[in-house]
Amino acid sequence: MIVSVAFVFSGMEKSTAQFVNDGIYVKENAPGRKPLPYPYLREADVYWQKRIWRIIDLREKMNHPLYYPTTPIGGRLSLFDLILWGVKNAGLQVYSADDDEFKVPVGYNYIESQFGAGTDTIEITNSQTGEIIRKVVEKGINSDEVKQYLIKEDWYFDRKYSMMKVRIIGICPIRITEEDVNGVITQRKKLTFWIYFDEARRIFANNEVYNPKNEAQRLTFDDYFQQRLFSSYIFKESNVYNNRIITQYANGIYSLYESDRIKNEIANIEQDMWEY
Numbered sequence: 001m002i003v004s005v006a007f008v009f010s011g012m013e014k015s016t017a018q019f020v021n022d023g024i025y026v027k028e029n030a031p032g033r034k035p036l037p038y039p040y041l042r043e044a045d046v047y048w049q050k051r052i053w054r055i056i057d058l059r060e061k062m063n064h065p066l067y068y069p070t071t072p073i074g075g076r077l078s079l080f081d082l083i084l085w086g087v088k089n090a091g092l093q094v095y096s097a098d099d100d101e102f103k104v105p106v107g108y109n110y111i112e113s114q115f116g117a118g119t120d121t122i123e124i125t126n127s128q129t130g131e132i133i134r135k136v137v138e139k140g141i142n143s144d145e146v147k148q149y150l151i152k153e154d155w156y157f158d159r160k161y162s163m164m165k166v167r168i169i170g171i172c173p174i175r176i177t178e179e180d181v182n183g184v185i186t187q188r189k190k191l192t193f194w195i196y197f198d199e200a201r202r203i204f205a206n207n208e209v210y211n212p213k214n215e216a217q218r219l220t221f222d223d224y225f226q227q228r229l230f231s232s233y234i235f236k237e238s239n240v241y242n243n244r245i246i247t248q249y250a251n252g253i254y255s256l257y258e259s260d261r262i263k264n265e266i267a268n269i270e271q272d273m274w275e276y
Contacts, residue, residue, distance in 0.1 A: 036226075048269060055148055056231070057233075058146070059147055079149075081143050082204070084141065087108055097190075100172065114175065114193060151171055163270070170197055205222040209221055209224045
């Protein structure tokens with residue numbers, strides 16, 4: 001009889017431990033959210049349109065909510081870890097980085113190859129016998145190497161609402177690594193893969209971005225992008241010259257001037273649509 005009672009209490013302890021809530025309330029808002037659908041857009045209502053590519057640098061303080069935490073903490077994920085989770089668990093499709101038109105779908109193995117992950121064989125010398133031993137090691141994906149994102153978006157003037165609007169089309173993580181070449185440390189940038197933003201919104205809407213000012217009012221990743229709370233600069237605009245990037249015809253500080261010129265041109269087009 002004593003043994004059975006002890007067994008019952010032991011079972012109660014295990015079942016209680018499974019439902020420990022690390023907080024003062026159960027979060028139900030973000031996990032059950034659905035992305036707000038875009039309003040229907042007719043082709044006839046698009047009076048003006050321009051495609052823009054921009055860079056989000058996660059090393060800027062304003063963009064830190066997308067970079068941290070570098071390892072999951074208390075259910076929090078960085079943007080890249082969330083994307084990886086979506087690819088492995090939620091069927092999020094990724095596309096080759098060779099172009100940004102979502103023509104070549106790829107799998108998780110492609111992502112691993114872009115980060116040099118997988119199994120590798122290394123040779124280790126035994127310090128006692130001098131014998132060379134081959135050892136198989138596994139290298140994972142280092143999410144902290146993603147320090148930038150390339151955003152592809154369309155700006156357009158909606159004559160129905162008489163206002164300039166923007167929609168993000170795709171996101172591409174950029175891997176940045178440092179290499180020591182002849183005593184000089186250089187940075188290597190590499191486009192990894194593309195994801196279609198509309199497909200990723202269902203995952204972004206269910207996960208929160210950390211709010212350093214008020215943890216009770218966290219925005220989701222979808223809110224973060226829709227409200228454009230990130231800092232960025234224009235990398236390229238659609239143009240007749242094979243969509244050349246800004247740095248192909250403007251160097252140094254002049255590339256930043258060109259980025260600001262394109263941004264101001266979009267703002268001026270909206271103002272020019274109005275009559276006073």
